[in-house]
Amino acid sequence: MKTKIKLSAFKEIVPLFFIFWAVIIGVGVFMAPCIPDQIPTHWNTQGQIDGYSSKPMAVFLLLGVLVAMYLLMLFLPHLDPLKKNYKEFEKPYYILRLALIIFFVSLYVFTLLAAAGYKLDIKKFIIPSMSLLFIVFGVLMSKIKRNYFVGIRTPWTLHSDEVWLKTHKLGGWTFAGAGILCFFTLWLGDWAFAIFMVIILLAALLPIAYSYLEYKKLGLFKH
Structure with a gap:
């Protein structure tokens, strides 16, 4: 039982690694004096920026949503009336969570790079x-x-x-x-x-x- 718990905890190192670097980059961008007070957070269907948020909102709210999403996906199986079924697709569920985390961390970093002036x-x-x-x-x-x-x-x-x-x-x-x-x-x-x-x-x-x-x-x- 202890071995299974350790293995489950070890698997979480990978998504936490991506979140960790998102935190590091986010704090770095927030502290950087060259970053404007308004950060692009929305693009239209033509790929043009049409929405901005304040620096604290863009950096920390988006980061908070990312962390909250990870924790929610981690604990959802415990809230499900059919939680016993999760044991039958534990690996696919882990891959789904990891794929979503990588996608949203990448989107977050993309937003910060756009704020830093990169033409993306x-x-x-x-x-x-x-x-x-x-x-x-x-x-x-x-x-x-x-x-x-x-x-x-x-x-x-x-x-x-x-x-x-x-x-x-x-x-x-x-x-x-x-x-x-x-x-x-x-x-x-x-x-x-x-x-x-x-x-x-x-x-x-x-x-x-x-x-x-x-x-x-x-x-x-x-x-």
């Missing part, structure tokens, strides 16, 4: 990184067991293990396929973000619709 193209960061994130989600989707916090959670998947399994097999294909297609929107110029969002929306809606149809097909509405 948000599209060249968001599109490839989110495409990769969706591919990772797609690969892991079929391994996720029924729960209330992770995966495609509809009234129909949560009510039936069979509907959950079939929906997540389809979701694995739609998410991975969306990730691959989204990557190529990099070369679509001004249409990139619009088509990117349409692909993501379809990838999410198809499994939801399928879960309803599968639930109906199995005659579970009668119960």
Whole structure:
């Protein structure tokens, strides 16, 4: 039992490593006199900055959200009524958490680099990184067991293990396929973000619709 606890704690070193460096960079940016008082925190669909936040807000609030998200994902399994199922997809859940942490730490660092005056193209960061994130989600989707916090959670998947399994097999294909297609929107110029969002929306809606149809097909509405 002690060995298992030690191994679980050891795994958390990797996401904590990324968060640690986010803290170091964030504090460094906050202390740097060359950083302006207003930091870019929002970009429009053309990749142009259209929103700013104060330096403390951008540096520490975003960092706080990052840490809170990590802690939330760490403790969510303990709050889930179906927490026993997490043991069956412990590794995929860890990979999902790690992928999300790496993505948001990278986004945080991107924001700080933009504040430092680097000329960066948000599209060249968001599109490839989110495409990769969706591919990772797609690969892991079929391994996720029924729960209330992770995966495609509809009234129909949560009510039936069979509907959950079939929906997540389809979701694995739609998410991975969306990730691959989204990557190529990099070369679509001004249409990139619009088509990117349409692909993501379809990838999410198809499994939801399928879960309803599968639930109906199995005659579970009668119960």
